[in-house]
Amino acid sequence: MSGHINRRNLLKGASAAAGLSWLPAIAAQPADRTTPILVAIELSGGNDGLNSVVPHGDDAYYRHRPTIGIAANELLELDDHYGLNPGMLGLHRLWQDGDLAIVHGCGYERPSYSHFTSMAYWHTGVPHRGNEFGWMGRVADQLATSRRDDMLINIGATQSLAVKSRRHTPVVFDDPERFQRHGWMAPQVSIETAQVSNTPAREFLHAVDRSAQASSQRIRQAWRGYQTPVDYGIAPMDLPKVAACIDAGLSTQLYHVSFRNNSFDTHVAQPALHRRLLSYACDGIYGFIRDLKRIGADHRVLVLVYSEFGRRVPENANMGTDHGSANVMFLAGTGVTGGHYGEQPSLTELVDGDNLAFTTDFRQVYATAMQGWLGVDAHRVLGDQYSLIPALSKLT
Amino acid sequence: MSNWRIRIVLGAALLAACTATHAELNLEPLPAELWSQSLAAHLASRAGFGATEDELRALARLSPRQAVQRFIRGLDDPDLPEFEHSGIFDPGLDPFPPSRPATTTLAKRQGHALGVNVKPGGNRPLQPVVNKFFYWLRASRLETDRVSYWWANRMLRTGHPLQEKAALFWHGHFATNEDKVRDYRKMLQQLSVFQTKGLGNFRDLLIAVAQDPAMLVFLDAGVNTKDSPNENFAREIMELFTMGVGNYSENDVQEAARAFTGWNVRGLEFHVNQDDHDDASKSFLGQQGNFDGVQVIDIIMRQPVTAEFIAAKMYRYFVNEDLDAADEAQLGALLASLDFDIGEFLTVVFSSQEFYAPANVGTHIKSPVELMVSTYRRLGLQKVPGVPDFNVVSEALGQRLMHPPTVAGWSEGRSWITPSLLFERSNFVLDSLFPDIGFIPPDRYPSYGSEVVKVQERLRQGMSVSAATKPTGVAAGADTMAASNLLADRDEDFNTRLGSMRGWQMALERVKPIGRHTAPVDLTAWTIGAECTTSRQVVELFASQFFAVDLAPVTVDGLASFLHAELGTDDIQASVSFLETPLRKLLHRMLSLPEYQLG
Secondary structure, X not given: OOHHHHHHHHHHHHHHOOOOOOOXXXXXXXXXXXXXXXXXXXEOOOOOHHHOEEOOOOHHHHHHOOOOOOOHHHOEEOOOOOEEOOOOHHHHHHHHOOOEEEEEEEEOOOOOOOHHHXXXXXXXXXXXXXXXOOHHHHHHXXXXXXXXXXXXXEEOOOOXXXXXXXXXXXXXXXXXXXXXXXXXXXXXXXXXXXXXXXXHHHHHHHHHHHHHHHHHHHXXXXXXXXXXXXXXXXXXXXXHHHHHHHHOOOOOOXXXXXXXXXXXXXXXOHHHHHHXXXXXXXXXXXXXXXXXXHOOOHHHEEEEEEOOOOEOOOOOOOOOOOEOOOEEEEEEOOOEOXXXXXXXXXXXXXXXXXXXXXXXXXXHHHHHHHXXXXXXXXXXXXXXXXXXXXXXXXXX | OHHHHHHHHHHHHHHHHHXXXXXXXXXOEOOHHHOOHHHHHHXXXXXXXXOOHHHHHHHHHOOHHHHHHHHHHOOOOOOOOOOOOOXXXXXXXXXOOOOHHHHHXXXXXXXXXXXXXXXXXXXXXXXXXXXXXXXXXXXXXXXXXXXXXXXXXXXXXXXXHHHHHHHHHHHHHOOOOHHXXXXXXXXXXXXXXXXXXXXXXXXXXXXXXXXXXXXXXXXXXXXXXXXXXXXXXXXXXXXXXXXXXXXXXXXXXXXXXXXXXXXXXXXOEEEEOHHHOOOOOEEEOOEEEOOOHHHHHHHHHOOHHHHHHHHHHHHHHHOOOOOOHHHXXXXXXXXXXXXXXXXXXXXXXXXXXXXXXXXXXXXXXXXXXXXXXXXXXXXXXXXXXXXXXXXXXXXXXXXXXOOOOOOOOOOOHHHHOOHHHHHHHHHHHHHHHOOOOXXXXXXXXOOOOHHHHHHHHHHHOOOOHHHHOOXXXXXXXXXXXXXXXXXXXXOOOOOHHHHHHHHHHHHXXXXXXXXXXXXXXXXXXXXXXXXXXOHHHHHHHHXXXXXXXXXXXXXXXXXXXXXXXXXXXXXXXXXXXXXHHHHHHHHHHHXXXXXXXXX
């Protein structure tokens, strides 16, 4: 059977739900090794941005954080005002290569201090109102206006709201080796799985089933065909799997991964733990960029790093910090013009109970990624006009 | 007390009158003449973990009222065993420091920690302390896996399944994770709160949880003191446990945190450090007073939104995740009018016409634990199999007991299903019907921490500790080496990788093994006993026993021809001697259908 016929079967399957489980591999969109790719990395739990990118040139920082403030001589120096947390060796190397943009003061009006509420705002890009679909899902809806496989890949134990799309079913998996329905002496009579009634739950299950069958073989082949000498550190946040998919030529342009289990939700005895978490995250990101260089795909990929909120400026009495508001975001990759963007919020004029006043709407960074990198009209996705961050070489 | 309740009921009635276009939930009891075995199956799957054919027949003979009472009150449990402790704990382990660095710092300062003295000299004087630290981390985790097995067996065998189902609900609602609590005893104790109070009064349950050692540790309550209130506990009590976000201010969080100051743990007991408690006046949700934690909880209990939040969450869990927000007030008023009695609330819900309406039958996506236990229950098993491992499978499916992913618990509903999780569900069925002969017990062999096995191998080959504990697979030089790997093993007082390996060995000696029996399935006897004569009848038998929704005729045709082809005949009675394997293959295919996820 040609790929063309399979393709037709697949589309037919979308309406008539033909049994496809035992068909050979289905080619998705032809491999295209030039389209731009966006990889979003979530540091869930509320990463303490002030102890990540440390304004050591500002005395107010040390006044607010007498015990957990990091001394200038321990930092990985960026310039005479900023240094990175000593765990962030990976991002420091990217900075030295000119591949890291730090966007200061990212947040939104009337911030929520709840992990789940604020994360939902970041996932939808719609604070306070919310949206049924995620911001990356809506980008996918703009990129392809009819249903397509492999539009969005979300590696994780559960699906993120960020990738929920009106038209496309995201490919969500954790371990590629296990992304397979095991058989037994592979019997090969297909069983048709038509629906007799159309409850929303049943339709949903059938849609996911179709997506799973269409994508699993491609993902497993990608993972098996991939080997890397690059050291991603010990918690690489699934980035090697993303590299494998890109290396295999999947047509996917949108990837979402996260540091698992709300790990950045630290309140107590934070410094050692936070440093360790940052070292894992930054090792993974640096390894990923190096791996992309190795496979010649670095020029296609933009990495966007975010967290649902930063931390309150003054430390608490348990050597930790509590939920806060504005935070740093990172853009990384060969296509990035390294440097500082946005404005560092004042550490002396705090708002809303010792918090930073945001200076950059986080959707400016989203708009930059979708419009400046992927070429999607950000206004259509976000419903508003946002000025772009001039951090992409393409734009400047 | 009764005044405000009446106001809520009136308020709800008024609201209902104003929004005449929206139909209320029909909570009137189901008339007895409509009761049937298929409705009994619906009740058994939602109020429990499903039922066998025999159990369903017995339920169908009762009135709906009696059937619901059987779930609310339960049957006597003749021989449900207590949890059998391995005996891994010793008093030196309490209090357990928050981290390895905290442990070694403590040991350096006072000369001992965790009941182990620092060696007076020699190489790596802190090593025995570090070994003990890793021993407890490992042993407590493995013992927690035994607690989960014990609980899963209760779910399977209990005569009071709603008690366990409700405990599972509260475990997701009041989510704590052993990874942070690091003490299986506290997890077991918390589970017992959910089991004994989960169908009782919500205020009693809430106070018991707020004073529960596992919860206090999990939400850092122990460090919440007068001089430095920690908001984590107060915030989650309001946001996740009672009212939901948006119904209180940041100031309320800070004031409530003050009321909870001093709440702490001593061993396995709740303890208030009066010196740390802030007994000055607080302003909380519009009220002033020298509130303590219980008084704050009582103010929360009086907020109408609390009843709505809890009632709606229970309804979404037990009935339908797509609850219209307009119906939340009705459910909240009901719960408040019943004085927050959870069992009485569920009695009304499970007896109602609404519960049995077609829109609520066969539309619930089973959670992984529901899927596993109900599959085993329908297969008639008396024991949760050791192969596959219950905890490994439930983790792969997204619901490892005692390890909810975040403080918000599991998201339930559609979040259980992704493309790969749908495959995992089917693989669970395969692994139960055709045990994997490559299975390695994860409580004996550290399959998820193979680095310690490599360390042990190198030590056995005679390498030095430093050489044996160097991270593997790091080929590149220091300029590109990951920071986390560069940092390993700097301290000469001890070696963490050695401690991790030795801790595993010590845990293995103490923690009792999990039995590794496979599922004793006999589909042949069942099929023959049901007097099936054709492939189609077998498919129909399995469908009626396992599925909450009808399968499409074309699917039934396909399954029947599959079995026919496997047997080489359509004569079931003539195939008895070789029937079992084809039947299991058929069942695997059936339980792999998307429809099997619906309960």
